Every structure is written in structure tokens, then in C-alpha cells.
Amino acid sequence: MPYKYIEDKFIADVAFEAWGGTREELFMAASDATAGLMVENLKNIENINENSENKIIELKETEIDMLLFDVLQELIFFKDAYQLICRFRNVKITSENKRIVFKGTAVGEKIDYKKHNLAVDVKAVTLHEFKVQYSNNLWKAHVVLDI
């Protein structure tokens, strides 16, 4: 699991650190850390089948941190707008005219109280201590979510 929740600092909200060898891995890990707060058994969503719902996402930003902010915010939007808990697949991050482009497929399942152990309603990604860094061949993010 390329992410960990930070337990003792942010009392009312939830913070996590996510990491990956590539930007794609980092974005997928941070997405799972976010979705993993909404459902306790995220692995249930791993079994993608004919009932899964796909949303193709393309987002552009000049800064990598704000691109991650937008991607995580999309997951929260899907939860409220379509009652979908999603994980990202086929993620590609490229550059285009000085902008960074995220392309990916959000694969999700409709919230099912019998199947998914629902946890908490994530309200928003905050920018408090929000960070994306690259060092020692590792991409890392620090994120605080409003609960």
C-alpha cells in the first residue's frame, strides 16, 4: 500500500502521505488513500466487472500539486454527484504546451451499503500543508482531507 495515514496531527480531519516511483504511481496511490477513507474495504472495488462504471478523465494544470488536487477532488465529486466510489486505472501524465496533463479512467461502483463498508464522507481536499515533491527517485505527496 503506497500510502499511510498520519494518525496524531490533524485531529478532526485526516492526513496521509502517498508515494510512487513515477507520477502515475503517486497519483494512483493518493487516489486510493482518498477513496479508502470513504470505504473500508477498497479491495471490493478492485474486482472490476460488468457492473463497474467508467469515467474517462482528462485534467490539465501548470503545477503538479494542483493537478493532484484536481484529480482527488474528482473522486470526491463522483461520490456525491453519482454515488460512485472510484479507483483510477490507465493513468498517463504527460506534458503539453507548458501544462501537465492527467489522463485516466476512474473505475467505480455505485455505493452499496451491503457490499461496501462505508466509512466517512470526505468533503474536500484542503491546501493546508498540501505538497507534492520529487526526491531520491521518489514522488511523494502530503494531503489533508476535510472530513
Add this chain to the structure above:
Amino acid sequence: MRPPELIKISPVIWELPVSYKTGMRVPARIYATEKLIDQMDSGVFDQVSNVAMLPGIVNYSFCMPDGHWGYGFPIGGVAAMDTDDGVISPGGIGFDINCGMRLMLTSLTYDELKPKLHKLVDKLFNNVPTGVGEKSRYAISKSDFRKVMINGSRWCIENGFGWQEDLLRTEETGCIDGADPSKVSDKAVERGYHQLGTLGSGNHYLEIQVVKRESIFDAKTAESIGIFPDQVVIMFHCGSRGFGHQIATDYLRVFLKAMPEYGISVPDRELACAPFRSGVGQDYFSAMKCAINMSFANRQMIAHQVREVFADVFGVSAIRLSIHQVYDIAHNTAKLEYHDVNGVRKRLLVHRKGSTRAFGPDMEGIPQEYKKTGQPVIIGGSMETGSYLLSGVKSGKQTFYSTTHGSGRVMSRKQARKQFRGKELQMRMEKEGIYTRSVSYGGLAEEAGKAYKNIDDVIDAASMAGISHPIVKFLPVGNIKG
């Protein structure tokens, strides 16, 4: 850990001077007893002093007795801004715009409730949509939702979801003027138009509570409000759901881009702000008012569902059960108010993030029936320990008539999950006379009473400081949570 620069002004007021941090424009004042100040995390001192750097802040940056680490502002933060040269900041309001509390009475006694408590809580749990991403029971079109943005609770009453008197007992009579749906994104509407009348999750709840004779602190005021010993009351806590969260997120990004244009820099991006008089500042203010109105309407629709369930379970109408609303008041908001600043009456934009407005007796903006007692202040405690009804007092002037909003957490959500098991907690609470239903055992564990400060300590601090006056404490007997 309290910083060495912290000065004790009184047994319940502490001050960080402007010399504490470069850039502070005013001192920061924290309201807390010795015990509470020691329970406050370092984030409180850091964040309340960051808020003191915002342009146009008047008198002090405040933190209330239930204060704890937030994002941008601390939870419990209050900042009044000069409307001529001050800013508006979404981070000073919170993502859950106009999150608040509603208190309703009944004519039932605890003895009358007891045989039907389980049935009542089960039915509330089934009827009031609760939990992650849950949708409304009502099919509301986007066009109707637009009317909700403008008219708030009034739309609900006009459509049969409540009583006319509910409006009189709601802050702003359930509808704030100046909401402009053209300033709201399609995304915010898509996210929230089907969430009217839903509770949400986290610390949002609906509770059945009981008045104990020994917990009535001001019998005369309690009686004037219609409160009596052994009475059953209903309290709930929720906000503007995904709609408000999206508006706050949208404008956070707008303000980040706009700040350089106005020469504003902030120590935390969650304090992103813009001059109140600027175009983007006014756009956010108008959009935020749509979320304020949606939040009032959301609680109105829940109140309607509560009345339906009580009538069904007890076999008599909600009118015969006297399910009258005491008040509905928010604790995440920014509002234009007139206050006395050094002897001059000034119009200020008061940001309250996790702080309740507590207008004193005779002030404008409170219902006529509460002019003598002061505005009702509804404080939700933890699901195990109880909640309070307070009133605003004249000495509340010191904090621009702002007080606490809850207990305030002392334990992180993840720590609480480790320390408590939701199922065990539910069983223990039932043995103690509190019947709880939740869609998430993990979520239940996060809200355990021991994850919060002692509510009595918080209320004592607010009372000792003269920022609100305790009327009655309510004890929980039934609870539904997301």
C-alpha cells in the same frame, strides 16, 4: 503545548501578542481554562496567529474554548474584517458552508418515549438519508434547486415541508438575501441538488435527547422557551453537503489565482482570500449565500422528516406532539454585522469557523420572542456526553458575539478507531441507555465520547468568559449517524 509567549489575561482569556509572529496585524486571543489551554494542540496557536495576519482584521483573531487544529483557520476561529479594506476567505468559513444545529422540542416525557425508543430511532435511521454520498428521498429538479439557492427554507415551507413558525425560529428566517446562483458552478449544482434533506457523515448526527431536572441551569429562561424536566427533545447537526463543499473548493482556486493581483500573500494556502469589495470577493460572497440557503433548507427538510417519523411512531400528529423548533443556528459562516469598534458603530464581515453567533438580548437579527433572553445557541456535544442550549449575553461584545460550537476533538479519527471498536461502543452505549444506529462502525468509533474534550469544561469556559450563558444540558438517549 502552550507557547512561552502566551500571556494570561484572565482565568479564561489568553493572548498571543503581535510580536509572537512577524506579520501579525492584531493580537490573537484564545478563550480557555487552564485545563483546556493545555489540551489545545500546537496547531491552534499557529493558526490563530496566522489569521491575525489577514488584511483588515479588527481587534483580535479569536479562538473559542473548543478550538483545535483545522486548516487555514483553527476550528473555533473568529475573525471580523473591515468591509472597506478587509478580505473574505473561504478558509475562514470552512468547506461545509453554514453547517449548523437545529433544536426541536416535543411534549413527550422520557417515560412516554422509552417503550418506543428503538422503533423511533430505527425509523429515523431508515427515513433520514444518512452516510457517505447518500441521496435525498425527494426528487428535486435542478430548476427547483435554483429556487432553494435563492429562497432557502422558505422554498421548503411553500412546498409543504414545514411550518411557517419554523422560519421565524431560524437564523436569517431561513433565507439570506443576496444569493446569486449565477456565481455557482454547474459542478456544485450537480454535486448537491439531490442531497436536500440528507444528514451526511463524520460528526453529523441526529439525536433524541432528554432534559434532566438537575441539568436545567436557568429555570426561568428554560420555561419561557418551553423546556421542562424529563422532556424529550430532538437535535441535529449538518450543513450544505456536497453543494457547499464544491463552492468552497471552486473559490479557493479562484482566490489563489487572484491574490497576487491584490498584493496579498498568506502563510497557508488555505487562508487564500480576496478583498471583500473586489469582484471575486463579491462573487464568492454571493455564491456562499446560495450554500447558506441550501443548508437552511437541508435542515428544514430533515425537520420535516423527523416530524413525519414521530407522528407515525406515536400515532398522533406532529402538531399534537408539539414538535416546535427552538432555533436553527449556523457555526460555519461569514456575515455582515454591525458592531461597536472603539466606540464607533461599524459594518464588519464576521468569519466564524466552528463558532456560533451568540447575539445578546435586544439585538437586531434575533426573533422577537428571544429579545429578552438573548439568542439561543445550540451546542452539540459528543454522542455519549450530552449537548447544551445557551443564550447570547451582552458581554459577548468582546468576541463580536461569538461563542463555542461543540466539544472540540482531542483525539484524531485514526487514533479513535484504534482505541475503540464501533460495535462494542454501540453495545456499551445501549447498556448506558443510548440506542445508536450508524451505517459505519468505523465512523461510530471515530465519534466516541473520549475522542472529545469534556463538553462541561468547554461550556464552563464560555460562561466564565461571559460569551454565552448556559440554560440547559440535554442527555442523549437515541442517535443516528452516517
